[in-house]
Amino acid sequence: MAHGNNSNEKVVYVGDSRVRKRETVNSIPPDYTSFPGRSEAFIPNFLLKEWMVGCVVLVGFLVLTIAEPPPLGYPADPTNSAFIPMPDWYFLFLYQLLKYPWVSGSYVPLGVMGVPGVAFGSLLLAPFLDTGKERRFYRRPIATTLMLLSLVSCYYLTKVSWDHYQHELEITNTVPEHIEREEKAREAAASGEEPPSATKPKEDVALVDADNAGVKTIMEKAKCMTCHGTDLKGQAGAKIPSLHGVGDLLDKAQLTEIVTNGKGGMPAFKDTLSAEEIDTLTTWLAKQKAAQ
Amino acid sequence: MFKSVYNWIDERLDVTPLWRDVADHEVPEHVNPAHHFSAFVYCFGGLTFFITVIQILSGMFLTMYYVPDIINAYASVDYLQHKVPFGSIVRGMHHWGASLVIVMMFLHTLRVFFTGSYKAPREMNWVVGMLIFFIMLGLGFTGYLLPWDNKAYFATKVGIQIADSVPYIGEYIKVFLQGGDIVGATTLTRFFAIHVFFLPGALLALLAAHFLMIRKQGIAGPL
Numbered sequence: 455m456a457h458g459n460n461s462n463e464k465v466v467y468v469g470d471s472r473v474r475k476r477e478t479v480n481s482i483p484p485d486y487t488s489f490p491g492r493s494e495a496f497i498p499n500f501l502l503k504e505w506m507v508g509c510v511v512l513v514g515f516l517v518l519t520i521a522e523p524p525p526l527g528y529p530a531d532p533t534n535s536a537f538i539p540m541p542d543w544y545f546l547f548l549y550q551l552l553k554y555p556w557v558s559g560s561y562v563p564l565g566v567m568g569v570p571g572v573a574f575g576s577l578l579l580a581p582f583l584d585t586g587k588e589r590r591f592y593r594r595p596i597a598t599t600l601m602l603l604s605l606v607s608c609y610y611l612t613k614v615s616w617d618h619y620q621h622e623l624e625i626t627n628t629v630p631e632h633i634e635r636e637e638k639a640r641e642a643a644a645s646g647e648e649p650p651s652a653t654k655p656k657e658d659v660a661l662v663d664a665d666n667a668g669v670k671t672i673m674e675k676a677k678c679m680t681c682h683g684t685d686l687k688g689q690a691g692a693k694i695p696s697l698h699g700v701g702d703l704l705d706k707a708q709l710t711e712i713v714t715n716g717k718g719g720m721p722a723f724k725d726t727l728s729a730e731e732i733d734t735l736t737t738w739l740a741k742q743k744a745a746q
Numbered sequence: 747m748f749k750s751v752y753n754w755i756d757e758r759l760d761v762t763p764l765w766r767d768v769a770d771h772e773v774p775e776h777v778n779p780a781h782h783f784s785a786f787v788y789c790f791g792g793l794t795f796f797i798t799v800i801q802i803l804s805g806m807f808l809t810m811y812y813v814p815d816i817i818n819a820y821a822s823v824d825y826l827q828h829k830v831p832f833g834s835i836v837r838g839m840h841h842w843g844a845s846l847v848i849v850m851m852f853l854h855t856l857r858v859f860f861t862g863s864y865k866a867p868r869e870m871n872w873v874v875g876m877l878i879f880f881i882m883l884g885l886g887f888t889g890y891l892l893p894w895d896n897k898a899y900f901a902t903k904v905g906i907q908i909a910d911s912v913p914y915i916g917e918y919i920k921v922f923l924q925g926g927d928i929v930g931a932t933t934l935t936r937f938f939a940i941h942v943f944f945l946p947g948a949l950l951a952l953l954a955a956h957f958l959m960i961r962k963q964g965i966a967g968p969l
Contacts, residue, residue, distance in 0.1 A: 468757060493773060524827065524837045530820065534900075542886055567912060577876060
């Protein structure tokens with residue numbers, strides 16, 4: 455053994471380890487009792503109180519998660535051109551900043567490097583920029599003012615960005631996908647059905663009486679295929695519905711109303727098509743039901 | 747009994763100084779809300795850590811179900827949320843906790859800033875804290891893509907576009923994040939790896955440094 459408990463050695467170790475055998479206890483740092491004021495021990499006195507605060511926070515947090523389920527929209531579809539992008543809320547100030555003309559386009563280096571670089575750089579290096587001994591914020595007017603200004607501008611940018619998003623939702627008449635989905639699930643639950651699955655693609659419904667020459671002529675005249683597609687399956691990305699199985703969703707009267715007066719992004723066809731043509735068309739559309 | 751076990755370990759590992767540092771240190775009066783209620787502002791750091799622990803635990807449970815590929819990612823999140831018992835709550839904790847941790851960290855940063863606690867000799871701890879802040883934002887950004895719904899996909903696309911507009915190195919950042927020419931299958935696996943291994947690893951190391959320094963230097967004194 456390299457280091458026996460030989461009392462002649464200057465340093466005595468525990469066994470053959472490098473832990474020195476202690477003779478006295480004075481190597482222990484001072485505990486809280488040697489500090490002045492009403493200090494208290496971390497364990498157990500303070501930790502117990504801290505745990506109580508922690509429990510209150512945890513209960514509040516769990517109530518939030520139960521009351522407000524996490525949002526989930528529809529599966530990512532890169533061809534979806536109508537989706538309004540929305541970063542998480544704590545990136546909104548940066549997102550909004552980059553929309554201003556003086557930090558975008560040819561000035562974009564200023565927007566992505568300059569402004570955030572100076573802001574985050576000075577925040578990172580704050581102790582080396584504000585080197586005075588004074589700690590009270592009201593005696594440090596420059597540091598305090600700069601911080602308050604940054605806070606106000608972050609708040610302002612976030613608010614503008616959020617209002618802009620809400621406005622965009624309104625003018626495009628869009629319901630955010632996770633809300634739409636939740637709504638549909640709730641409706642399905644209320645009527646006692648299975649909630650609609652967003653993962654399984656809908657089964658393809660074949661067209662009924664697909665070779666009807668009269669209908670084909672009318673459709674070519676009205677240019678239905680331009681939007682609903684040559685296969686009449688619509689464009690999911692642009693929220694243009696498929697006409698396959700449309701008879702399951704709408705009856706003839708509703709179809710006539712939509713074709714005659716339009717709906718959402720679809721134009722009215724009362725000037726393009728005659729009443730008989732619309733009648734022929736909607737009779738055919740109403741027949742588009744899934745095979746039983 | 748405990749005392750003799752403690753002494754047995756202490757003789758071999760000399761844990762008393764360590765125990766003093768970790769648990770038996772003083773809590774000064776000016777940071778103790780029991781004495782001055784306004785001292786609750788000193789709780790935000792601890793609460794940030796508390797939420798971080800929740801994030802780590804709930805994240806560990808999420809990876810039991812989550813599949814990081816573009817075919818199954820959405821389906822696995824959907825299954826977790828709607829079919830697995832309490833899955834919605836576990837995902838909810840991770841989702842809302844991600845926002846809450848930013849809020850708490852923000853409040854903690856403001857407290858440290860306005861009390862001037864970052865001043866000498868605590869400069870290094872402030873810098874480490876800011877690095878933790880950036881890591882957290884990175885965790886938020888990479889985690890946002892993982893459910894692979896439209897919101898996730900298009901937000902990531904915008905984020906990568908912004909990174910792409912950085913002069914000179916933007917193109918490289920873009921390719922590094924995307925793992926290819928488009929936001930797609932490789933992006934998802936990359937973001938998953940960054941979110942679950944790289945950033946948490948860095949976060950734990952920085953947290954260790956943060957706590958080591960606060961114990962070494964103690965809490966800043968009263969104003």
